[in-house]
Amino acid sequence: MTRLIFIVVLFLISLLAIFKAFEYHLWLLAIGVTEFCWVFAAITIALLLTGFWVSKYQTAGTVIGVLALILFISPIARAYTVASNLRENFDKAFNTITTDSGAPFSFFKLFAGTVKVPYHTLTYVKYADTSLSLDFYPTQVIGKRPCVIVVHGGSWAGGDSQQLPELNSYLATKGYNVASINYRMAPKWQTPAPIEDVTNTLKYLRSHADELHIDTGNFILIGRSAGAQIALLAAYTLHDKRIKGVIDFYGPADMVWGYSIRSNPLIMDSRKVMEDYIGGPYAKVPQKYFDCSPLVFVDKQSPPTLIIHGSNDVLVSPEHSRRLNEKLQQNGVKHYWLQIPWATHGFDFNLNGPGGQLSTYTVLQFLNTICPPTP
Numbered sequence: 001m002t003r004l005i006f007i008v009v010l011f012l013i014s015l016l017a018i019f020k021a022f023e024y025h026l027w028l029l030a031i032g033v034t035e036f037c038w039v040f041a042a043i044t045i046a047l048l049l050t051g052f053w054v055s056k057y058q059t060a061g062t063v064i065g066v067l068a069l070i071l072f073i074s075p076i077a078r079a080y081t082v083a084s085n086l087r088e089n090f091d092k093a094f095n096t097i098t099t100d101s102g103a104p105f106s107f108f109k110l111f112a113g114t115v116k117v118p119y120h121t122l123t124y125v126k127y128a129d130t131s132l133s134l135d136f137y138p139t140q141v142i143g144k145r146p147c148v149i150v151v152h153g154g155s156w157a158g159g160d161s162q163q164l165p166e167l168n169s170y171l172a173t174k175g176y177n178v179a180s181i182n183y184r185m186a187p188k189w190q191t192p193a194p195i196e197d198v199t200n201t202l203k204y205l206r207s208h209a210d211e212l213h214i215d216t217g218n219f220i221l222i223g224r225s226a227g228a229q230i231a232l233l234a235a236y237t238l239h240d241k242r243i244k245g246v247i248d249f250y251g252p253a254d255m256v257w258g259y260s261i262r263s264n265p266l267i268m269d270s271r272k273v274m275e276d277y278i279g280g281p282y283a284k285v286p287q288k289y290f291d292c293s294p295l296v297f298v299d300k301q302s303p304p305t306l307i308i309h310g311s312n313d314v315l316v317s318p319e320h321s322r323r324l325n326e327k328l329q330q331n332g333v334k335h336y337w338l339q340i341p342w343a344t345h346g347f348d349f350n351l352n353g354p355g356g357q358l359s360t361y362t363v364l365q366f367l368n369t370i371c372p373p374t375p
Contacts, residue, residue: 310343
């Protein structure tokens with residue numbers, strides 16, 4: 001009976017690999033289920049093997065356990081499906097031919113470690129009421145190199161420059177400088193304060209380019225969640241030709257539409273979050289919602305864009321990315337939308353997970369295409 005209970009619990013957990021979480025803690029669990037799926041699969045296999053010594057409810061437990069195992073390994077199978085045409089689709093979107101020898105996804109990489117590049121913290125701007133810093137990960141390749149500016153998530157009110165640092169180190173080993181920034185957050189500061197912070201980041205990095213070995217003609221913005229809204233808005237409104245591209249990890253691109261569709265309150269009060277950041281409800285400050293909606297500012301001169309979004313995202317609807325993708329298509333902006341069917345918000349927490357591998361591969365291909373580090 002104990003075996004059956006444990007297997008039933010695992011089966012219920014495995015459903016998070018295909019269905020959206022409906023509560024905050026289940027969302028966090030869903031990240032583990034989909035991006036550390038091999039761990040849950042191994043536990044399930046171990047319980048299935050105990051069936052040789054258990055006779056009571058053996059068949060029921062085994063059948064349910066096999067179903068759970070199939071669901072746990074489904075992200076791996078689906079990752080191979082996405083990977084099978086990822087390179088071809090990306091090359092078609094950017095009219096390029098990828099020459100790398102790496103695969104977008106590998107089963108064995110699920111068990112690999114991550115690199116760690118030492119960083120140093122620098123103060124990049126001082127305001128009258130605060131100062132802001134960034135974590136600088138220097139390129140591990142000699143010479144002046146492009147610089148990636150990373151804007152963290154956290155509902156515009158939380159998080160910091162140390163959020164998900166593994167990608168920063170990885171990109172540094174591939175020939176890119178990385179500056180992961182802190183910015184002014186809600187509710188004390190509201191939009192467009194973070195855009196001003198990105199502007200000051202660019203000024204600082206350009207003025208210290210020689211000592212930091214930065215190619216000042218090549219900057220790329222990366223943002224996650226709320227940080228993606230900031231990165232996209234900066235890329236589309238600053239009109240800085242030195243910003244060669246922008247990468248959007250599951251970001252809200254249409255703030256007007258986003259406010260109209262309230263998220264599940266068991267996960268996040270999305271309207272309250274947006275009101276704190278924008279300065280009030282849509283009924284009172286409608287223009288500000290338009291002014292901080294990145295897709296409003298997409299035009300034919302917008303920089304190339306990479307969109308990455310999980311279809312099971314329960315914090316920021318994939319509809320944001322669909323709308324942004326449509327607007328980019330209408331304006332003829334080079335872009336690629338990587339859709340990860342099983343992934344939820346924050347799936348890239350594990351760089352070596354199924355979604356993490358696919359997104360990391362695509363990010364590097366995007367950078368090498370629009371802003372290659374010269375030898």
